[in-house]
Amino acid sequence: MSGGRVAREQPDAVEVTIDSIAAGGDGVGRAGGVVVFAPRTAPGDVVRARLSMEGRLARARVERIVTPSTLRVEPPCPHYVEDRCGGCQIQHLSLDAQRGAKRRIVDDALRRLARRDANVDAVQSAGEPWRYRRKLTLALRRRGGRWIAGLHAFDAPGLVFALRDCPITDERVVAVWREVLAASEHLPNDAAELRGAVRLLDEGAAFALEGGARWPGARRFFDAVTRVVALWWTPERGRRLLLLDRRADDVPGASFVQVNPAVSERLRDDLVRAVLSHGPTSAIDGYAGAGDTALRLAAAGVRVTAIEVDDEAVRFARGRLPDGSVALGGTVEARLGDALPADVVIVNPPRGGLHSRVPELLEHAASAPDGPRALFYVSCNPATLARDLARLPSWSLERVTPYDMFPQTAHVETVCELRPARGS
Numbered sequence: 001m002s003g004g005r006v007a008r009e010q011p012d013a014v015e016v017t018i019d020s021i022a023a024g025g026d027g028v029g030r031a032g033g034v035v036v037f038a039p040r041t042a043p044g045d046v047v048r049a050r051l052s053m054e055g056r057l058a059r060a061r062v063e064r065i066v067t068p069s070t071l072r073v074e075p076p077c078p079h080y081v082e083d084r085c086g087g088c089q090i091q092h093l094s095l096d097a098q099r100g101a102k103r104r105i106v107d108d109a110l111r112r113l114a115r116r117d118a119n120v121d122a123v124q125s126a127g128e129p130w131r132y133r134r135k136l137t138l139a140l141r142r143r144g145g146r147w148i149a150g151l152h153a154f155d156a157p158g159l160v161f162a163l164r165d166c167p168i169t170d171e172r173v174v175a176v177w178r179e180v181l182a183a184s185e186h187l188p189n190d191a192a193e194l195r196g197a198v199r200l201l202d203e204g205a206a207f208a209l210e211g212g213a214r215w216p217g218a219r220r221f222f223d224a225v226t227r228v229v230a231l232w233w234t235p236e237r238g239r240r241l242l243l244l245d246r247r248a249d250d251v252p253g254a255s256f257v258q259v260n261p262a263v264s265e266r267l268r269d270d271l272v273r274a275v276l277s278h279g280p281t282s283a284i285d286g287y288a289g290a291g292d293t294a295l296r297l298a299a300a301g302v303r304v305t306a307i308e309v310d311d312e313a314v315r316f317a318r319g320r321l322p323d324g325s326v327a328l329g330g331t332v333e334a335r336l337g338d339a340l341p342a343d344v345v346i347v348n349p350p351r352g353g354l355h356s357r358v359p360e361l362l363e364h365a366a367s368a369p370d371g372p373r374a375l376f377y378v379s380c381n382p383a384t385l386a387r388d389l390a391r392l393p394s395w396s397l398e399r400v401t402p403y404d405m406f407p408q409t410a411h412v413e414t415v416c417e418l419r420p421a422r423g424s
C-alpha cells in the first residue's frame, strides 16, 4: 500500500487477523469490513493495531502480536529489528512462506488486474537466500562532520540509519562500502546528501555516486578505494559520467550487473530453453540490456534482433552478437514495428512495464499470417505485468513461472509464455 496523504490514527486499537501478504510485503487482513495493511506481519498472525484510514483502506501500526503465526521465523539481521530497515520486507517469514506469498502475489495480480485465470507455477530459485546481492545502493548523509551510509526505516522513510552489514549482500560488496566510507573525506563537500551504488564486476567493483555539484577530490577518492576499478558520477542536474576507469575490458559496468547471478542464470537458462522449444529461426529480444539472452539464442543459430535504449549496452551487445543478428538502439515502442516479423518475441521491461504502443503492435502481430508463434514477457513487477496482459487479449497465457530473485524482500520476477489465441 502506498503512503501519500497523511492520515490520522484512530484512538482505539483493534484486533486484526492477517490472511495474506500484499505486493510490497505488508500483511493484509480485515477489521470491521475495512481492508487493513499491516507491515511486518505474517498470514495467521492475530495482532492488536492502531489504524489510520486512507480512503477505504487502513494502514496498521502493530502494538502487539496477540497470536503469532506458525510461518514466523526470527529475522537474522539486527538492522531489520533494531533499525526497522526498509530494505527487506519479509525476513520474518520462513523461506517457504515467502515463496508461497510471492506465488500468491503473482496469482492475485493476474486474476484481479488482468482477469486471467492462470495456473501459476511454484516459485523457482537457485543459489543461497543470503549474501546473494552483487549490488547495494545506499543513502549517504553528513552527520556530525562525517558521512554515514545506510538505508531508510520502513515506517520513517526520511530516516537513514548507519548500516554495519547487510546479510543479503555479498561480503565483497560490503567490504567496498567500508572502503568508500574510509575515503569519505574526499566525497563532494558541497552536499549534505548523496547516493552511492556499489556493483561487483568480474574483477573489482564499480562505484556510482549521485549528487554534489563539484567533486574536486574525485581523483584522491579513486586512489583511496583500491577495490573500485570504475567510478561513475551523476552530478546534481547533470548526466552520468564515467570519471575514472582502471579496467582492461570495455564491459558495461554502470547498470548491467545481475543483482542475483544464480537466479538470473537459472531464469535465462529456462527462458532460452523455452524459446528454442518453438524452433524459431528469428527472434526479437526487446529491452535486451547488454544482450545476454540475445547472445545465447544467436549461439543456438537464431537470427536475433536485440532492442535496447541504453547506448553503452547497445555498443556492448553489438560487439558480441555474431553476423546475422543485430542490436538496435532506441526504444522498443519506436523500433518493434520495424523489427517484426519474428518467430518469437521476448520483452523484459523495467518496473513501469510496456509503453502502450508495444501491446498495440503485439496485438496486431498476433493475427498476422507471419506473426510470432510465442511471446515471452519477463517482468519484475506483477502489477504492470497484469496491466499489460490485460492489453493483450489476442494472446493466450500458457505458462506463468515466478522466480525468487530477491529472497527476504517482497520482490518477485515472473516469466510468462503466451501464444497467439488464434486457433487455440
Ligand SMILES: C[S@@+](CC[C@H](N)C(=O)[O-])C[C@H]1O[C@@H](n2cnc3c(N)ncnc32)[C@H](O)[C@@H]1O
Residues within 6 Å of the ligand: 286, 287, 288, 289, 290, 291, 292, 293, 307, 308, 309, 310, 313, 330, 331, 332, 333, 348, 349, 350, 355
Ligand atoms: C529489466 S532490464 C532487462 C535487461 C536484459 N533483458 C537482461 O536480461 O539482462 C530492462 C532494460 O530495458 C532498457 N529499457 C528501458 N526502457 C526501454 C525502452 N523503452 N525501450 C528499450 N529499452 C528500454 C533498460 O536500459 C534495461 O537495459
